[in-house]
Amino acid sequence: LFLEHALGQGQVIDLSRDHAHYLFNVLRMTAGQRVAVFNGQHGEWQAEIVATGKRGGTLRCLMQSAPQRMPPDLWLLFAPIKKARTDFIVEKAAELGAARILPVQTDFTNSERIRQDRLQAHSVEAAEQCGGTYVPEVAALQPLSRLLDSWDMSRALIFADEALNDPSTRPMLPPAPAAILIGPEGGFSPAERARLHKMGSVTPISLGPRILRADTAAVAALTLWQNVQGD
Numbered sequence: 001l002f003l004e005h006a007l008g009q010g011q012v013i014d015l016s017r018d019h020a021h022y023l024f025n026v027l028r029m030t031a032g033q034r035v036a037v038f039n040g041q042h043g044e045w046q047a048e049i050v051a052t053g054k055r056g057g058t059l060r061c062l063m064q065s066a067p068q069r070m071p072p073d074l075w076l077l078f079a080p081i082k083k084a085r086t087d088f089i090v091e092k093a094a095e096l097g098a099a100r101i102l103p104v105q106t107d108f109t110n111s112e113r114i115r116q117d118r119l120q121a122h123s124v125e126a127a128e129q130c131g132g133t134y135v136p137e138v139a140a141l142q143p144l145s146r147l148l149d150s151w152d153m154s155r156a157l158i159f160a161d162e163a164l165n166d167p168s169t170r171p172m173l174p175p176a177p178a179a180i181l182i183g184p185e186g187g188f189s190p191a192e193r194a195r196l197h198k199m200g201s202v203t204p205i206s207l208g209p210r211i212l213r214a215d216t217a218a219v220a221a222l223t224l225w226q227n228v229q230g231d
């Protein structure tokens with residue numbers, strides 16, 4: 001269970017209404033039982049349920065059961081698409097070990113807004129379900145061009161370019177710190193493509209001869225990177 005609360009020996013935690021509902025009504029847990037909790041900074045802790053209630057409850061931290069693990073410093077930059085598919089990208093990125101998820105507005109991005117809180121909740125759920133101790137942050141939507149203007153060149157940018165179709169191109173994937181960039185339904189504009197190919201620290205990659213859906217491309221590129229550089 002992810003809690004935005006300090007964790008440590010003997011720490012007492014008051015549960016929110018939602019967490020109380022989840023533990024006591026959905027999971028039917030009762031006082032005296034133990035639950036694994038994490039806050040993204042202090043590893044995983046075993047906590048005992050000391051009080052239950054309809055609108056809240058109390059836990060007490062007993063002992064640390066896993067150290068804090070930080071994922072490699074890999075970001076996913078992607079252009080938001082339709083709601084359900086954007087949710088899918090965030091969920092899969094969190095499962096596949098992206099450390100930060102940054103929605104970007106490209107020339108052909110149709111979405112003007114995102115629900116950052118909703119996407120962050122997907123990231124928490126994905127971290128909970130794969131037993132991680134780290135929750136990737138979902139950043140606010142920002143223009144890709146602004147992000148590139150201030151790009152820190154020590155971070156390799158892996159640019160998934162759908163226009164690369166030379167089958168002999170085998171991606172040499174750079175290690176962390178790195179970021180993967182995935183475009184929207186309409187792909188990248190010629191101006192964006194030209195800028196990215198000229199920029200230092202950019203590694204353009206092909207994900208094969210078929211044009212993948214943007215959500216599939218995000219999953220494929222993250223998997224490829226984890227295979228080569230994941231630890």
Ligand code: SAM
Nearest residue numbers: 160161162182183187206207211212213214217
């Ligand atoms: N119209 C489809 C859709 O609805 O999702 C295709 C979208 S594709 C143009 C979206 C992004 O996925 C591209 O901008 C690129 O970043 C990535 N992508 C898809 N296929 C790719 C490939 N074969 N090689 C490299 N990147 C690819």
